[in-house]
Amino acid sequence: MNPIVSSISLNLPRPSPSDKRADRERLLDGLAETGINMPVELGLKILQILPSHLRENDFSITVTLGFLRDKAKVIAINNASVYGVAIDIGTTNMVASLFDLSRGKKVSLIEMENPQINSGLDVLSRVHEAMSGKSEDLHKSLIRGVNDLIRNLCSANNINHSDICAVVIAGNTIISHFFLNLPVENIPVEPYIPAAGAFDFLSPVDLGLDINPNGIVYVFPNAGSYVGGDIISGILFSGLYKDKRPSILIDVGTNAEIVLGCDEWIMVGAGAAGPALEGGISEIGMTAKEGAICRVRINRDNYAAQIETIGNREPEGICGSGMIDLIAELYNANIIDSRGSFTDGRSEFIIYESKRKKLAIKATDIDNFLRSKAAMFSLLYVMVKSVGLRFIDISRIYISGAFGTGIDPAKAISIGMVPDIEIERFRAVGNSSLKGAEMLLMERNLLADIDRICGMITYREMNTDGEFMREFPAAMFIPHTNPALLKA
């Protein structure tokens, strides 16, 4: 393991009449002798404290180095601990994990709402707010939020801010721009141009982040307005860019983003398949958290729903994986037909009812869900076909996010949402955006992989794609008007 920041202990020769090297050069020579074969930068602050550190410790010191691609930077001298923080900044939630980089261990994980949510639930409304002169506010609220995460991690684990030497951030293109206070107005309009694709390593001081002021901040690059750092990070974590055989990574958010690729090429497509799957549209929909219905069986005797909830609490709504179960069961029990219509003309199906609460699914909820599942399947079908492949050629289907964790691939196949391939090929990968950022914290050589991934990506806009449009209507059916296509 080669963490992005690591400490090296040096026993330097003491100065003498025959060895009059200056402190800086003595240190650099010592580092070179340990095998550091890149330029090492000593900032002014470090240079100012170096002479006393050397002499108070008889020229035996520990140097904490940050590795910035083709150079290293001295972050601290004689720092006892070296921590790093990986953060996935989502549109809705931010998740941060704290790593003890010297022991290579994850110490803590924390989640909070993205404070920008007060300026709009989706990024586009935040872009509009930014364009009305509130760009700086949006930036600052994000920095405040990240500082809150860091402060909470520090206090919960009893460590100093100055022990945090690196922060790695993954977020979509607009969020990353907000984080860096870069203009966002050109991102969502033709021809969709971000201010930057990749970013140099950044100074926490320039950003106002409360970590070691000499520390390093890395923001995952994007591959265009619609392929953000979160996707790049997810691809990194999945490892699909290293496989000889093509695989798919499905990331469900506001959009569904589909990555199809192997070690030679990567195609990313996105379409409006997300909301109903993440629970954003239907009245009873919710994200996969405590109180969400995640499993549904329908008793064939009394047609009553038997449910499981996350945390075994009274249900508050239904999450994406629960919806897949529900729709599959409603169809298999013949309560809805292949168009998703109630066979007996009813207006809703009650999933749960108590004195306090009633959760029922309505015809419009089913219709919305089927649009999402149709979009998902059409995306997968059109993309796989466009590169001359068949579903059978797909080595793995990685499904990221909370949605992926709960999903039962057999049920998703049975309603025609995903291809009908062996269920062993499906892999739930959790928060792949966060996990990619965590991987980079622990292995700096992945920087080159990230660059390679960015260079391999081609983006295909699917929402307006003719073939996607043609495939979509047939995929609205359960499982499909032509079920053979699921295995095509």
Added chain:
Amino acid sequence: MNPIVSSISLNLPRPSPSDKRADRERLLDGLAETGINMPVELGLKILQILPSHLRENDFSITVTLGFLRDKAKVIAINNASVYGVAIDIGTTNMVASLFDLSRGKKVSLIEMENPQINSGLDVLSRVHEAMSGKSEDLHKSLIRGVNDLIRNLCSANNINHSDICAVVIAGNTIISHFFLNLPVENIPVEPYIPAAGAFDFLSPVDLGLDINPNGIVYVFPNAGSYVGGDIISGILFSGLYKDKRPSILIDVGTNAEIVLGCDEWIMVGAGAAGPALEGGISEIGMTAKEGAICRVRINRDNYAAQIETIGNREPEGICGSGMIDLIAELYNANIIDSRGSFTDGRSEFIIYESKRKKLAIKATDIDNFLRSKAAMFSLLYVMVKSVGLRFIDISRIYISGAFGTGIDPAKAISIGMVPDIEIERFRAVGNSSLKGAEMLLMERNLLADIDRICGMITYREMNTDGEFMREFPAAMFIPHTNPALLKA
């Protein structure tokens, strides 16, 4: 010419559906196409303004680049002017010149006292002051002084602080450390170790310099406690490091520093030859400025002194070159003997007398001067001999500083201060420390030369050198107890 900062005009292709490169990558690609074959860094501040600059100018912009050895840094976008400032920070005086880097022209020169002078006339007393807890004050007073120079240059030439994109600083090792707020206490004590030999390019913001905040600051490296950036800069300007045949550079300050070398090696020696030559010791001594006697002839009829002063004003004192003239004339007119004693037993010789003022040289002044001239000659003799050379092998003798500008080599030879070689080989080079800094402003490729010079230097402490001690007494005589040595 390749100035250390220069502007490049770019006509970038506009983004289109078939060219969706982000602004940053579009700019970097455009720069690479102009032949910039090194990594280019865009700081956060530049990245934040890039998108609007591109769109307001239809993607035709001017980029101001600072060249930092193996990478370039964007300093400004669409800046009208690009200026640089070279500064020689001496122990007593600071001299700064302003360059219009786009036209390759020196615009202005300004001089002021080093404000640290309030903490001691010499650097050693300032080091003691720093060690008593006033290190930060000494640093700040120097930064204030440099900012004063810059402000005066800006207002005198009607330019903005943000137009100054580069500052190059040359000063001795202690002064350079004060400038960077580095600890100085280890420099003047055995084994004489500076905090740093070379420095990375610095940010004006970190130093508190009032120039373009994205600008670059370069501080000349030192080759040890006694071979400062001012000497390195002087060597650069003299060009002796490129000559096949060995040359000498004489820099007279508090010490006299002698550089002897060629394109394969450089030796630096220093000894206490300075004060009497710069006018620091004798009652009537002064530096070479207005009112200083710079030429003396003694009328052989009435033994009266005929003088010339700088600026043709009433004399206030005598500078180093005047002293050389005076001593040579006193000796040739047989007023003093070869030991420097008055032949007629008098106690002083009157150089100038009016109702208001009398300037006379006393026996002790002559003695002090002869110590300095003996130190100078012994330094030259021991150093040249130590490398197996003879004076006749020396291609050039560069004499820097105000002292060098006024000196008459024939007179200096006649009293045995410098070797008796053809006077055509002597060159007055003026403020070579400032001029080296100016050269670097206008030619960034000299950065490699500076590194090479530092690597070539060996330092020889002469004040305590046995051979120097042995040679010194004979050199106290005018011209020498063994005049043949002057040609040795």
